Amino acid sequence: MGWEGLIAVTSGFEVNGSMPTLPIAQAPLVKLQVFIDLGHAPITRRGRQVPWAALPVPFLQVQSEQALERWYLEQAMAGGAAYQAFASVLRQTESYGLVRFLLEQGTHSEKLTHLAQRYGVSVSHFRRLCRQALGTAAKPALRxxxxxxxxxxxxxxxxxxxxxxxxxxxxxxxxxxxxxxxxxxxxxxxxxxxxxxxxx
Missing domain, CATH: 1.10.10.60 (Homeodomain-like)
Incomplete structure (x- = not known):
């Protein structure tokens, strides 16, 4: 059995060669990372940002979204170096920034048109970005x-x-x-x- 785990990469990161992978939705982990970060002291960006990070975990341990979230919370509580690097990559994604934006500015019954304008994109594009970041439509999540x-x-x-x-x-x-x-x-x-x- 070879190495098993999660790999996070930033946009534009190029991989040479190939290896067996199984893509998973980033929305659950990105949302969870935002909630974790907002529950702690402000994150200070230190040192050089890395374009990718790997977090070892047996696949059988994270087959369901619920199991994945529980396991990731355990990694966050332990605060190991591999988790810190993985979290740093998640924080560089647009989805992470959008979820923070929604949590900080979109929870007081504001219309999506106003939020999209403040974010600097069209309403239709804003809806697409929200669905990608949240894994669902924006309105139910904000509600x-x-x-x-x-x-x-x-x-x-x-x-x-x-x-x-x-x-x-x-x-x-x-x-x-x-x-x-x-x-x-x-x-x-x-x-x-x-x-x-x-x-x-």
């Missing part, structure tokens, strides 16, 4: 992220549902409650009861 961020803020802050709904671009508290119920199956008030349940 889920916006609701998740609102729920997180609700668990951390002592504010009314109305104030929270307006902060994240929902038309009203009832609109926010309806959105949460559709996406996660319970109401924001139910989460509040769980969040502030006295410890036993």
């Amino acid at each position: 889920g992220w916006r609701t998740a961020q609102a729920l997180l803020n609700m668990s951390l802050q002592d504010c009314s549902l109305t104030d929270l709904a307006l902060e994240f671009g929902f038309a009203s508290s009832s609109h926010f409650s309806k959105e949460v119920r559709e996406l996660v199956g319970f109401t924001p008030s139910s989460l509040a009861d769980i969040t502030y349940l006295p410890g036993k």
